[in-house]
Amino acid sequence: MRNSRDNYLKAIFECSQITGTTRNKAISDELHIAPGSVSEAIANLVTAKLITRHIYGTVALTPYGFATATVLMRHYYLLEVWLDRMLHYPLPLIPELAWNMGDIDEDFAAQLDIYLGHPELNPFGHPIMPLKLEEPAFNRLIDVKADSTFTIVSFVESATMLNYLDKLGIPLNAALDVVQTTPLVCEAEATGKQYILDATMAQDIFVHTPICV
Numbered sequence: 001m002r003n004s005r006d007n008y009l010k011a012i013f014e015c016s017q018i019t020g021t022t023r024n025k026a027i028s029d030e031l032h033i034a035p036g037s038v039s040e041a042i043a044n045l046v047t048a049k050l051i052t053r054h055i056y057g058t059v060a061l062t063p064y065g066f067a068t069a070t071v072l073m074r075h076y077y078l079l080e081v082w083l084d085r086m087l088h089y090p091l092p093l094i095p096e097l098a099w100n101m102g103d104i105d106e107d108f109a110a111q112l113d114i115y116l117g118h119p120e121l122n123p124f125g126h127p128i129m130p131l132k133l134e135e136p137a138f139n140r141l142i143d144v145k146a147d148s149t150f151t152i153v154s155f156v157e158s159a160t161m162l163n164y165l166d167k168l169g170i171p172l173n174a175a176l177d178v179v180q181t182t183p184l185v186c187e188a189e190a191t192g193k194q195y196i197l198d199a200t201m202a203q204d205i206f207v208h209t210p211i212c213v
Contacts, residue, residue: 002099005050006072007031008041010099012051012061013069013130014156017206018140021058070130075109076102077122080157082112084123091123092166095157124162125154125172125206138206141188142199146180156204164201169193176207 002010011030015022024042028035042059045051050065061069079098083089089097104112113119119128144150152174155161170176170190179187179194186202188195197205 002103004041005045005048006103008045009050009061009065009069009072010076012045012059012065013073016060018138021054021060023058071106072102073126073130074128075104077126077128078109078112078116078119079104080122080124081116081119081128085116092159092162094123096159124157125152126157138208140203141176141178141197141205141207142181142186142202144178144181144207146178149175149177150207151175152205153208154206158204161201161204164198165205168195168197170195 008027008031011027012022015026015030024035024038027042028038031038042051042053045065046053046059049062050068051059052062053059076099079102080094083094083098084091113128121127138153139150141150141152152170152172154172155165174190176195177189179189181187181202182199184199186197186199188197
C-alpha cells in the first residue's frame, strides 16, 4: 500500500495538470477525504519543501516536489502499461491496482521500461515521462469554446470515468466538435455521433488546443 505522502503528491500532480496549481478542495475530492485532513497534510508537505503555497489559496509542487512526483508517476504509468499489454487487465481496474503495487525501485522501473519497449504513453494518454513543471499540457474539455474541434488526449484515471467513456463509446484520440458548453453539460460530436457529457466528467477530460476552427 502507498503511504500518505505519495497519495498526496499524486493527487496534487493530477489536479494541477492544467494550471500548475490546485486547491485543497480539489485534493480533498480527489482523495475522498475530509478537507480538514488535507490542510494538515498540506502543511507537512510545505515543511518538507515538496509544495509551496501561492496567493488566493492555491498550492503547487516545488521543483523538488515535481521531481519526486515524476518518479512516482513514471513507475505508476509503466505498471499500467504492463497490466494492459501483458495481462490484458480490465481498463477500469488498472489505475487502482497499478498505484497500490507501484512502490518499485528505479532499477526495476528501468528494466520494465526496456521490457515494454520504452512506451511513450500509458493506456489513458498520459506521457510516461511527465512534462516539465512549467509546461501544463492540456485544456479541460469543459473550458473549450464552442464551434472548435479538439482531440481527447487523456483523462482522469478513475473507474467511474473509464466506465462512463466506455458506455458513451468515445475513444482516446477522438476528434470532438464542441457544440456548446454550459455549467451542467458539454454537447459535442465525434465519429459522426452526438454526445451529451456531464459537466463534472467533461472537466476531467483533457484535450489539445483546437486542431481546426
